[in-house]
Amino acid sequence: MTHKRVAILVSGGGSNMVALVDSMTGDHPARPCLVLSNDPKAGGLVKAAERGVPTAFVDHRPFKGDRAAFEAELMKPLLAAEPDIICLAGFMRVLTAGFVSQWNGRMLNIHPSLLPKYKGLHTHARALEAGDSEHGCTVHEVTAELDDGPILGQARVPVLPGDTPDILAARVLEQEHKLYPAVLRRFAAGDRTPVLLG
Ligand code: GAR
Numbered sequence: 001m002t003h004k005r006v007a008i009l010v011s012g013g014g015s016n017m018v019a020l021v022d023s024m025t026g027d028h029p030a031r032p033c034l035v036l037s038n039d040p041k042a043g044g045l046v047k048a049a050e051r052g053v054p055t056a057f058v059d060h061r062p063f064k065g066d067r068a069a070f071e072a073e074l075m076k077p078l079l080a081a082e083p084d085i086i087c088l089a090g091f092m093r094v095l096t097a098g099f100v101s102q103w104n105g106r107m108l109n110i111h112p113s114l115l116p117k118y119k120g121l122h123t124h125a126r127a128l129e130a131g132d133s134e135h136g137c138t139v140h141e142v143t144a145e146l147d148d149g150p151i152l153g154q155a156r157v158p159v160l161p162g163d164t165p166d167i168l169a170a171r172v173l174e175q176e177h178k179l180y181p182a183v184l185r186r187f188a189a190g191d192r193t194p195v196l197l198g
Pocket of ligand 1: 017
């Protein structure tokens with residue numbers, strides 16, 4: 001079997017990346033080919049290297065907000081890795097429409113809310129402020145619009161009395177680690193039926 005090649009983009013600790021990498025064994029139709037970060041110090045790079053996955057970084061800071069120039073550099077290790085699928089996993093840079101269009105239908109993202117609710121940042125605090133009784137996470141196909149695009153899976157968690165943004169984030173993150181591998185497995189097999197958990 002020829003495995004689908006998966007590149008994973010991270011900015012931080014990379015716990016979702018670890019869940020994805022660790023899931024790609026046995027009869028899984030995909031294997032990791034690269035973990036790429038915009039931050040040379042991202043903890044995810046170390047964890048990927050420990051798992052034998054090739055790593056690279058392109059520090060976004062010298063580009064001083066010139067997204068197109070940053071993305072041109074980001075494209076180099078990505079193209080060299082020849083991914084079939086790109087997973088954004090806590091990648092905290094906004095990508096331009098031009099970059100996204102080059103990976104049309106092949107790029108996934110995980111977002112810590114039940115989209116279309118709470119696009120952008122501070123999703124857990126916003127769910128608490130709104131008095132929501134449930135919250136969760138979404139994996140979706142990446143399109144030019146931020147945190148938009150066809151939904152490939154969602155996991156729901158209850159909001160409980162006494163929750164703080166951190167407590168709620170931890171409950172959601174546990175589900176992210178189940179949802180993203182489940183969606184990737186399906187997606188890599190050519191199945192876009194949404195995965196619904198919780
Ligand atoms: C995750 O909660 C992910 O959903 C979120 O960042 C965290 C990364 O954690 N992503 C976004 O907010 C994207 N806008 P991780 O590095 O441990 O996977």
